[in-house]
Amino acid sequence: MKIAIIDYNAGNVRSVLYAMERLGIAADLTADHQRIREADKVIFPGVGEARTTMHYLRARGLDELICSLTQPVLGICLGMQLLCEHSEENDTDCLGIIPQRVIRFQPKAGEKVPHMGWNQIKVGEGSWLDPALDGEYVYFVHSYFAEIGPYTAGETDYIQPFSSVMRKDNFYATQFHPEKSGAVGRRILEGFLKV
């Protein structure tokens, strides 16, 4: 199986590469359109700021490429948010694959933003995630989130319930970092490799 990881200015593409390595897969870290298109599965990682990242993707034609992919694609963290329609982070138009808006947490007194650390996922029937993962802890770092909607495939509660797992057609996504979520994260990545 050929796995491409989209190589762009996102922080920690390397963590995803190493997570694949631990699964025994030599993934291809690449920005080459042809190689991404030919992969069996594509991972779209992301840590950073939405507007700068979208600008970077557009400048390299990666925005159109990602939208045109037909094989399973996994968006992680900012990668998931960019699959959505719009992000409140610097008022950014995103890829628009998942018709969902991304907004900022509104903390009440004593609540911290970013949402940083280990929190639980609620996985319902019909999710692409193994239902046995319901209630497990995974690692989050983010200040913006996608609201619950028709493409929610798992949710987490922080300040309010939000989409921590999504799916639309061949686009799969997690707000958390499976590559940093220990044994649970490993199972989630294995799950994606099997879809």
Add this chain to the structure above:
Amino acid sequence: MLAKRIIPCLDIKDGRTVKGVNFVNLRDAGDPVELGALYSEQGADELIFLDITATHEKRKTLASLAREIARHLSIPFTIGGGIKSVEDVEVLLQSGADKISINSAAVRRPELINELAKNFGSQFVVLAVDAKQIDGDWWVHLNGGRIATEIRLLDWVKESQERGAGEILFTSMDHDGTKNGFANEITAQVSEALSIPVIASGGAGTMEHFKDVFTIGKADAGLAASIFHFREIGIGALKDYLEREDIVVRQ
């Protein structure tokens, strides 16, 4: 619910852990990656690697350490110790570090926080601060507590947050090494003054100390070194205890 985090801290010198003795089941207790992996298996939520080497080869050593840790560990980790510039950090990011911590260099040149936050994002920047209480007030200290400053702790952490720090690692020099408990009162003040998470450090000696720092101290994470290294407290047992005390931990 978001879990309270337990973070072992590993001191590194020339690529080897120091203080990390007394692990009979480890092939090489001086290997930071192996020790880190053991803590990860025991349920540590994150790891902090603090480099105390002072050589010009430091950047290279740190980068290869970050790469090895990132290769083998699947939990988040922070690297700190003598980081002074955007270039230092760039290399660590490329090598797979999840966060970096800066301390004295940020006090000497606060713009460093802005530069790092702008280039890499706030989530990547942990501001570490060491402080001591003198005549009732808490003052920032540099170089591991050896040099006093005229900067008030609460002013500095607020300024750091405004400049773009994503998390604060607060060590009370008065409590560090005492095993008499964390500095709960001032930790709570730091936590309440900020909207970013706070890691409390210094003073852990018993499991109850962790409960106190999460409840009285309002910390988001508790850090310790020697009690874990010398196996005075096991991370699994600590988490079982905290859960019984109604504190949310990842199990």
